[in-house]
Amino acid sequence: MELELAALAGVAASTVVGGMATAGWESVQRAMGELWRRVHPERADTVVAELGEARAEVLAAREHGGEAAETAEQQLVGEWQARLRRLLVAHPEMVPEIQRLVDELRPPAAEFGSRAPSVTLTANASGNSRVTMSGRDINITKG
Template identity: 60%
Template sequence: MEIELAALAGQAASTLVDGLATAGWERARQALADLWSRVQPDRADRVAADLTDARAAALTARSTGNEVLEQGLVTEWAARLQQLLAAHPELVPELRRVMDELRPAGAEDAAPRTVTMKVQASGRSRVTMAGRDVNITNG
């Protein structure tokens, strides 16, 4: 279950950061603040403020082509969402619903809900698994 929560949190964070960089960013901010308010009402305003700050960073990242900054935002929000879901797994269906609403039309097929990766290695095997981009250099 922990791996599934991490995968969902990562997908949701990516969708969220994409949404923050669009004209519909207020909808994304409100949806996440509402999610937090259901289980941690005292933190909802802080989350909304943090999302406003994240929007500014996402816009800066997009305008300057700073992929490291943008990925940092995704990583930060993935961790926050994973912590929220671990403490409140009853929010999983609601988070999926919110992300479906925020995901751009036609992107449903491009964003799988579950990724399962298994590997078995023996001897001097080398295994590389990635859910996204990977660069391997030997040197």
């Protein structure tokens, strides 16, 4: 279950960070604020403020472009993934809410024209490591 929660948190974090620099920013901010108000109402305003700070970072990074922008966004995705994973571990009943958030905020495929966006995944492993990568849904069972 921990892997599934981490995967969902990762997808949600990518969706949230990706939406920070789009016209859908208000939807991202509202959805995340509502989510936090359900489980930690005392922290919701702080989370919304931190989203605003993260958005400013994304916009500044995109303005400069290049590899630095990509790195900045990846770091923000990692930060929000960790937050969302902790939220899901503490409140697994929020899984449907997080999935709804992802479905609501993810741009429709029509916005990408006839070609869906590409996903590039890179992993390095050594020894007895196991790497599992997915560009979307994944189910993992121990075998």
